[in-house]
Amino acid sequence: MRLKKDYKRIVIKIGASLFYPEKSKFDLKLIYQLAGEIATLVKEKKQTILVSSGAIALGMTVLGLKERPKQLAYLQASAALGQNELMNVYRQVFKDKGINCAQVLLTWDDFSDRRRYLNAKNTLETLLRMNIIPIINENDTVSTDEIKFGDNDRLSALVSSLILADLLIILSDVEGLLDKNKQVIQIVDEITPQIKALACPTDKKVCVGGMVTKLEAARIAVDSGIPCLIANGRSKGIILSAVRNPAEAGTLFIPKQGFLDAKQSWLAFSAKPKGRIFVDEGAKKALLEKKSLLSVGITGIEGGFEAGEVVSVADKKNKEFARGKVGVSSKQLEKVKGTYYPKEVIHRDNLVILRDVL
Numbered sequence: 001m002r003l004k005k006d007y008k009r010i011v012i013k014i015g016a017s018l019f020y021p022e023k024s025k026f027d028l029k030l031i032y033q034l035a036g037e038i039a040t041l042v043k044e045k046k047q048t049i050l051v052s053s054g055a056i057a058l059g060m061t062v063l064g065l066k067e068r069p070k071q072l073a074y075l076q077a078s079a080a081l082g083q084n085e086l087m088n089v090y091r092q093v094f095k096d097k098g099i100n101c102a103q104v105l106l107t108w109d110d111f112s113d114r115r116r117y118l119n120a121k122n123t124l125e126t127l128l129r130m131n132i133i134p135i136i137n138e139n140d141t142v143s144t145d146e147i148k149f150g151d152n153d154r155l156s157a158l159v160s161s162l163i164l165a166d167l168l169i170i171l172s173d174v175e176g177l178l179d180k181n182k183q184v185i186q187i188v189d190e191i192t193p194q195i196k197a198l199a200c201p202t203d204k205k206v207c208v209g210g211m212v213t214k215l216e217a218a219r220i221a222v223d224s225g226i227p228c229l230i231a232n233g234r235s236k237g238i239i240l241s242a243v244r245n246p247a248e249a250g251t252l253f254i255p256k257q258g259f260l261d262a263k264q265s266w267l268a269f270s271a272k273p274k275g276r277i278f279v280d281e282g283a284k285k286a287l288l289e290k291k292s293l294l295s296v297g298i299t300g301i302e303g304g305f306e307a308g309e310v311v312s313v314a315d316k317k318n319k320e321f322a323r324g325k326v327g328v329s330s331k332q333l334e335k336v337k338g339t340y341y342p343k344e345v346i347h348r349d350n351l352v353i354l355r356d357v358l
Contacts, residue, residue: 016056031093061082086137153216211230218253267325273312287321324347
């Protein structure tokens with residue numbers, strides 16, 4: 001895919017590791033530096049969304065905690081305290097630049113539910129039209145899944161897909177994805193098993209994620225047609241360099257032709273499957289040929305779901321290869337699976353084939 005020369009809508013994710021260098025206090029100077037670069041983008045009429053980690057880490061500092069709490073109650077307390085502190089920092093630094101910012105807290109349910117998903121999109125679109133910088137974070141104070149399993153790398157990719165961004169920039173404390181010789185890989189045009197093998201989880205005490213989650217975020221972005229750059233947020237002028245020449249600012253992941261449209265991207269990455277449908281080889285072949293799923297090819301069902309909800313579709317080896325919105329409930333499907341039923345179980349317009357199987 002040919003890259004754009006002018007990126008109008010940009011999502012920037014700032015990792016918690018940038019707030020706290022090893023054995024250091026909160027790095028307010030760096031936040032001012034990054035905010036100044038973002039302010040330059042806004043003044044150049046570029047729409048910018050900031051996805052920011054750091055709430056839990058900042059709350060840990062206020063509470064005097066040296067390591068990320070393992071108990072959920074302490075994580076939520078850290079998040080509640082730290083989110084307020086974090087927004088106060090952003091509010092002040094952007095105010096000094098003459099720019100307004102707005103806090104937007106999201107949970108995975110805001111992406112999984114189609115109506116809430118579109119409401120979130122409308123809110124962000126309105127803020128951007130008003131030249132306000134949305135500052136997004138997971139709502140860790142109420143959403144247990146986010147604290148236990150979530151990460152803002154994935155969230156930044158989902159937000160990019162939600163608002164059809166032109167570029168996703170993930171800033172961390174690394175130069176990019178390193179090869180076996182510890183050299184930065186500048187361009188990645190396909191996330192292969194060999195590329196995945198280069199990633200390793202983080203060992204930071206204040207954050208979750210690492211290069212593994214950044215690669216997962218990059219896959220969501222490029223499958224949605226959005227270039228993704230992983231770069232070092234401590235490099236001076238990194239945001240402006242990333243926007244003006246991303247291929248030289250870190251590791252740039254380039255989308256392929258034939259990427260998913262907005263609805264397919266939502267089905268593949270945002271909606272949480274409520275259950276699983278198992279199909280035979282004939283049904284799998286039909287789905288891969290972009291045909292609808294019929295009851296006659298269904299061999300089994302897992303979980304309970306209602307009509308209109310999203311489910312995963314797996315083959316006889318229990319390998320998920322598709323997701324779709326079902327037209328019938330699990331109770332009804334149990335009665336008709338393996339037999340002829342006049343209604344499509346999943347219509348082809350409500351189906352997405354997951355890229356890893358192609």
